[in-house]
Amino acid sequence: MLVLGIESSCDETGAAVVRDDGLVLSDVVQSQIDLHARYGGIIPELAARDHLRSFGPVVTEALAKASVTLADLDVIAVTCRPGLVGALLVGVQAVKGLAWASDKPLVGVDHLVGHILSVFLRRGEKSPEPPTFPFVSLLVSGGHTALYRVDGPHVSLMRELGATRDDAAGEAFDKVAKLLGLGYPGGPAIDRLAAQGRAGSVPFTRPMARIDSLEFSFSGLKTQVAQLVEREGVPTSGERLADICASFQDVVTDTLQRKLFRAAEEQGVNQVVIGGGVAANRGLRARVTAEAEKRGMRAVLPELASCTDNAAMIAYAGAMAFARGDRAGFDLAATSRTSLPQGTRKGRGAR
Ligand SMILES: Nc1ncnc2c1ncn2[C@@H]1O[C@H](COP(=O)(O)OP(=O)(O)OP(=O)(O)O)[C@@H](O)[C@H]1O
Ligand SMILES: [Mg+2]
Numbered sequence: 031m032l033v034l035g036i037e038s039s040c041d042e043t044g045a046a047v048v049r050d051d052g053l054v055l056s057d058v059v060q061s062q063i064d065l066h067a068r069y070g071g072i073i074p075e076l077a078a079r080d081h082l083r084s085f086g087p088v089v090t091e092a093l094a095k096a097s098v099t100l101a102d103l104d105v106i107a108v109t110c111r112p113g114l115v116g117a118l119l120v121g122v123q124a125v126k127g128l129a130w131a132s133d134k135p136l137v138g139v140d141h142l143v144g145h146i147l148s149v150f151l152r153r154g155e156k157s158p159e160p161p162t163f164p165f166v167s168l169l170v171s172g173g174h175t176a177l178y179r180v181d182g183p184h185v186s187l188m189r190e191l192g193a194t195r196d197d198a199a200g201e202a203f204d205k206v207a208k209l210l211g212l213g214y215p216g217g218p219a220i221d222r223l224a225a226q227g228r229a230g231s232v233p234f235t236r237p238m239a240r241i242d243s244l245e246f247s248f249s250g251l252k253t254q255v256a257q258l259v260e261r262e263g264v265p266t267s268g269e270r271l272a273d274i275c276a277s278f279q280d281v282v283t284d285t286l287q288r289k290l291f292r293a294a295e296e297q298g299v300n301q302v303v304i305g306g307g308v309a310a311n312r313g314l315r316a317r318v319t320a321e322a323e324k325r326g327m328r329a330v331l332p333e334l335a336s337c338t339d340n341a342a343m344i345a346y347a348g349a350m351a352f353a354r355g356d357r358a359g360f361d362l363a364a365t366s367r368t369s370l371p372q373g374t375r376k377g378r379g380a381r
């Protein structure tokens with residue numbers, strides 16, 4: 031089965047052609063980072079307008095790179111939730127036109143399900159051997175941070191075990207980077223600097239370390255960095271900056287890793303996966319790999335291109351949804367909320 035996937039939930043316009051065994055035939059991502067960088071964050075109206083400009087060229091390029099035409103496709107999949115509604119709407123409405131014109135079936139995909147299933151994508155020789163079900167997935171992206179038990183490749187077979195009560199891990203990376211004058215998006219910059227610094231040299235308190243829970247909280251950690259910058263100013267020395275980045279990243283990745291393996295233990299599963307933009311973080315990848323080895327468990331890490339937003343993961347999730355009978359009509363709507371059941375109440379409970 032051949033699927034065209036379309037992604038426009040945030041600041042990346044993506045189109046990809048993927049086979050239902052996970053083989054990626056093409057994956058085109060048009061990033062809007064430069065457009066939003068000068069504002070230090072994403073401006074929803076600018077994002078929607080840029081998706082509109084990019085949609086046609088990105089789809090044309092994805093089909094050409096895969097050497098297929100619309101007629102060769104079995105189904106078209108589009109991200110319809112969660113995300114910026116104006117941005118999502120562009121992809122959803124444009125895809126209805128494509129599906130109507132080519133007489134192909136349409137399926138709506140939850141962007142988070144795409145991130146969770148991104149470990150199944152195969153881009154080349156070095157692609158990881160995919161996990162088998164069940165496994166526990168740590169989804170760490172710009173807007174979400176949560177743990178899921180995954181019993182199969184469909185939203186109905188995924189259950190949230192715990193999520194963040196406030197900021198997402200990626201959001202914490204981005205906000206801390208902004209405080210440190212590192213620009214947007216901050217994750218890759220902190221990752222780079224952390225490799226040169228000394229983890230633990232700046233004493234940050236670990237979030238939610240005192241209570242036995244699979245929930246996360248990162249806003250307090252961000253405040254700790256804000257207070258440090260207030261006390262000593264934005265670091266001018268490269269060494270100090272690297273130490274702050276290394277210490278911050280160490281606390282975040284240690285928290286993520288501990289809860290991921292605690293969840294796997296509680297669920298009695300021996301495979302863990304990660305997904306989302308922060309899954310590209312070198313510190314997190316090394317930690318998860320080492321801990322799995324120590325425990326005799328299997329950790330599957332998506333390739334870097336599969337971590338941050340891409341349409342290949344949407345195409346694959348769409349293939350799985352289509353195979354289970356999901357179909358969307360021309361009334362498919364874009365919504366800001368995920369379809370995954372959410373158990374964690376924002377801002378609630380002891381820390
Ligand atoms: N190497 C890295 N280390 C840490 N964070 C990273 C790295 N690379 C990317 N990120 C972070 O990943 C986030 C972007 O990920 P992604 O594209 O999955 O998020 P999103 O699509 O904006 O959010 P969501 O998927 O929740 O809607 C940003 O917050 C970015 O800083
Ligand atoms: Mg994303």
